Amino acid sequence: MNFFISFFFSFTGSLTPGTINMSAVQLGLDKKPQIAWRLAAAAALMEYIYAWLAVKFEAFISAAPFLIRHFQLIAALVMLILGALALRASTRPSAFTEHFYNSGFRRGLALGILNPLAMPFWLAVVAYCKTQHWIRLDTAFQFHSFLAGVSAGVFCLLVMAAYLAQRLVRLLETRQSMLKKIPAFIMLTLGGFALVRYFVQ
Numbered sequence: 105m106n107f108f109i110s111f112f113f114s115f116t117g118s119l120t121p122g123t124i125n126m127s128a129v130q131l132g133l134d135k136k137p138q139i140a141w142r143l144a145a146a147a148a149l150m151e152y153i154y155a156w157l158a159v160k161f162e163a164f165i166s167a168a169p170f171l172i173r174h175f176q177l178i179a180a181l182v183m184l185i186l187g188a189l190a191l192r193a194s195t196r197p198s199a200f201t202e203h204f205y206n207s208g209f210r211r212g213l214a215l216g217i218l219n220p221l222a223m224p225f226w227l228a229v230v231a232y233c234k235t236q237h238w239i240r241l242d243t244a245f246q247f248h249s250f251l252a253g254v255s256a257g258v259f260c261l262l263v264m265a266a267y268l269a270q271r272l273v274r275l276l277e278t279r280q281s282m283l284k285k286i287p288a289f290i291m292l293t294l295g296g297f298a299l300v301r302y303f304v305q
Contacts, residue, residue: 106239106246107253113229114151114257124215128262132269140266142208143215147262148255150216155254158226159241184292226254 118125124147131140216222233239241247 106241106250107256109233109238110155110229110250110253111257111260112253113233114254115261116257117225117229118258118261122219124212124219124258125262125265127211127215128265129269132266133273135270135273137266137270139208139211141263143212144259144262144266146209146212147216147219148259150213150219151222151258152251152255154216154219154222155226155251158223159230159247159250184296188292 124143128140128143131137131143230239230241234241239246239250241250
């Protein structure tokens, strides 16, 4: 039961545009499915770790709301930087951007590490599911089956995003250059929005 609940929250929680799923879409638009699979595997591994930390340190992090606030600032800056890099890579590729965007597993690890909002998300999910008595995390099996569902949900969502983007670019071959810039513009917009929210709170 734990696996299916965490899979559902992981899959649906990753649907909102962010650095990792926008990168998977970018790889799909660039017709690089093998790199997208490696990125998805690395991102799933990092999500496993963030969910593990969220469960283990739930009481401490929940008692320190300033940590959550600074997670938002970090996420905003990361999205702005990655959006700018993605935009540059689509217009004027350099050796650095080509190396970063053509790596799969390393890129997924980097984006996974720079995804601090995963922890407050899983804090909220774990707390909610516990109050609803949907999950139990008393034994090692229950705990790791929950985390396995977290990783599986992220992996499936990213692979699906890359696949659908690849199908889309085949349908719109004539506008391929514009399509490749869409994830970069989305990341820049989200990063700017998150930065504004951080300073107006």
